[in-house]
Amino acid sequence: MPSLTNTDIDRFRERLSKRREELRWLIHDALIASKRQDYIELAGSVHDAGEESVAELLVDMSLTKLDREVDELRDVEAALTRIANEVYGRCVSCGDDIDRERLDAYPTAKRCLTCQTKYETDKRGGRDATPSL
Ligand SMILES: [Zn+2]
Secondary structure, three states: OOOOOHHHHHHHHHHHHHHHHHHHHHHHHHHHHOOOHHHHHHHHHHHHOOOOOOHHHHHOOOOHHHHHHHHHHHHHHHHHHHHHOOOOOEOOOOOOEOOHHHHHHOOOOOOOHHHHHHHHHHHHHOOOOOOOO
16 A cells, blocks of 8 residues: 555544444444344344444345445445455556545545546446346
8 A cells, every 4th residue: 555654544444434333323223213023133233243244244135225325334344344455545456556535535445536437437338247236
C-alpha cells in the first residue's frame, strides 16, 4: 500500500468498522422486526459474527427491503478483508494505487476509476454471463 501510511489505514479501518457495526445493527433490527422465525435466528448470527462476514449469509435470502444494506455490508466487509490482507487501496484489476481522493469518498472502492468504469461497461455488455442477484 505505497500511497497510504499506517495511520491512513487505521483511519479507514476505523471508519469501515464503524459502518459495518451500523449496518449490522440496521439489518439485525429489520430481521427482528420481520417476526419470521428464520429471520430472527439469522439476526443472532448477524449480531455475533465478529470479524466473520455475514453478508454472505444474507445474500442467499431474499431480503428485498434490505438489498442496499446487504450490498453495502458486503462491500464494507470486503474492504476490511483487504485491509487485513494488506492490499487495501490497490486496484484489484490493474494493481495500481487507487486515488486517495477516491478512497476518501468511497472507502470501499476496490478498483481505480479507470478499471471501475471499464468493469461497469463490461458488466452491462455481458449481463447474461454473470447474473446478478
Ligand atoms: Zn485499475
